[in-house]
Amino acid sequence: MKKTEKKNVRETVLELLEMIEKNQSYSNILLNHAINKNKINSKDIGLLTELTYGTLQRRMNLDYYLQPFLKNPKKIEGWVVHLLRLTLYQMIFLDKIPDHAALNEAVEIAKKRGHKGISSMVNGVLRNVQRQGVPSLEDIKDPIERLSIKTSHPLWLVKRWVEQFGFEETEKMCELNLTAPTQTARVNTIKATREHVLAMLEEEGIEAKPSPVIPEGIHFLRGNIANAQAFKEGLLTIQDESSMLAAYALGPEKNETILDACAAPGGKTTHIGEKLGNSGKVIALDLHEHKVKLISDNADRLGISNLDTRAMDSRKVQEVFDDESFDRILLDAPCSGLGVMRRKPDMKYTKKEEDLLHLQSVQTNLLKAVSPLLKKGGILVYSTCTVDKVENQEVVSAFLNEQIDFEGDRSIKERMPEAIQPLVDGFQLQILPQHIGSDGFYIACLRKKVQ
Template identity: 30%
Template structure:
């Protein structure tokens, strides 16, 4: 497909996403099935442009003076692809499979449209209904933090210490030009292409053999801050596909025991193949079994309970920009309710002297500091671990600068640490 045809396809799919309120991945997949002539390179390029358009949906609508799929794509080409008005006009000729030519109004907005007078939620490209939540979390920096969440994310990898060290991984992946991550001692970062595409890691021996796992540096840091040590008894309460369990197992050198569970057993399915590939032997997967209590034997026995809590996912908008526009106030309220319930559940498994680590991939205060403040108010036997002490004890003293100014814990964000957005709080049981 010629570039102009890819642009037209992106507009068509975005229109379907907006009109039918569908997840982007579903619309992209269905389009590919219906257009078999499009090769894998075409489909990848079209998907990349769609996600770029979703990243800057609000600011593009402001610049172009109108909302809609066409305006979103034009705005993405201008803002994230750094294409000039002349370059964009060459893609909008109306000839063959190209989209219709730019109107005089569109040409004018491309040349003169700016964000100087736009409100914070437009400059930051987040939903207007979240304006109060962003202001509560970031104050005057709300638009800047939102803008950073609307950038593309690099590909971050975690080196599996059970299979080798970072030097070995650097050598194995040298053709991809990886760089060590700034904070994590086991992280690698690979830049994406100008079109927003990453490497095909599934074809890399280092990945296939378990030397590296895809994991954002922020997620790596959350695991490292847990302090999981060889021989410990650890409960990964919201294990999902197992990324944190794998990181903890490597920290523990396969010694001790990790119990990986999740309220939704379907989310656990990928963990089995990942454990085998990574050479992990100390993870016991406990899938839900109807009304049966599968964790009763762990009450007050765990040195560490790791809670990667269900959340809005606002910290991962760089990787999933579709999610921020599909998010609704009712869903946020439900997440906050689920977090409170999960914290209450987690507390019963922490032994005296043990630790509860609460983690979200959210940057909203209501899901983070406010949750921990409420929990501590109801549990006098838990005390917060100071952010500076937590960072130093994990061998990550530079992270002390990321201590939250809103309460207990640490905050990571694309703007401040070049990671996904994460909140991490450690609570010790007396």
């Protein structure tokens, strides 16, 4: 029966690319759904992931290569453009798939989904690419525009980054954003040592190694973490290394009461709970009930018992909590997420420059809302998973100019793992993806004056 016919890998990728563009849904969520729905064979999951992310990652680059071969691109149906990009990605960037195999598969899909005219056009375009080769990127004279097309980052974004970090750092960041991120996890130090967990993983045939940066961090080289016994027993949790640094900056001490103001999905929250050794209390807030449940479920799996989770808007915390009722506060603010593009490549094409300014006002309001709840002498850590100064240094600078009872806390450096200390600048830390191969991340450590 045609309706229940199982889709092959490339047909599934094509469907995913359409859905991502149409619904502006995150690729990582849709990808997991597609694997389950289409019962993708475990040996094909790698190819499905590679083709989906690769085609998304290099979309602007692929469009530049296709441009000379398309007569009326605006008249071509969306799914056909996705099919051409997907096939060209295989022909240019994947060595293991022969051109003729990728090309024939594209023609078959075009026949199946369209009519003879479409399959002829797809065949003609791809054979012309094969014969003539793609245009050179060197034809783009402006170096910033060339970098934008070569690495498929919007021109407005590349310009911003060049202004903020210089051309060389921007180029490194854009290039790294095209690569798959290393999967990392944090050992639950309440229950186990890193050596013990690594030994357990090795016994199960999961290839992993200690992080060179974070004392409780692990890098996974091969194998599924979520299926590991150590994961099921709550001995580790999946978290990026940059994100692990927020708890280091906060520096929780035994029996303290700590607020995590924007806590979901709970990686930082549970890290704080661990650092407290299950003493004291961590109050974790998030706007959405289902996300709060994620934090609680994660804490239960890890055996962390000092959490109090609540669904609420952190801009209204003063209605619920008394002034000066927390020893430390973590505000991991909602942000553009420009530091996690490797994980969500579709983000590059949906973000707009004005989004950053809108987010800046949200971030500023959150800081103003939580700051009165901090005790005198207490520490407030502001963090984001973005790299843009509008959401980071500018927010913190404006806050310090307005709130005279706060100052930058330079003791952040001594709380950081040794490998990170050289990256600390006064009371701030801006990690770019190329620094330690992790997500882009910003941390500012502020202290409420005693007098």
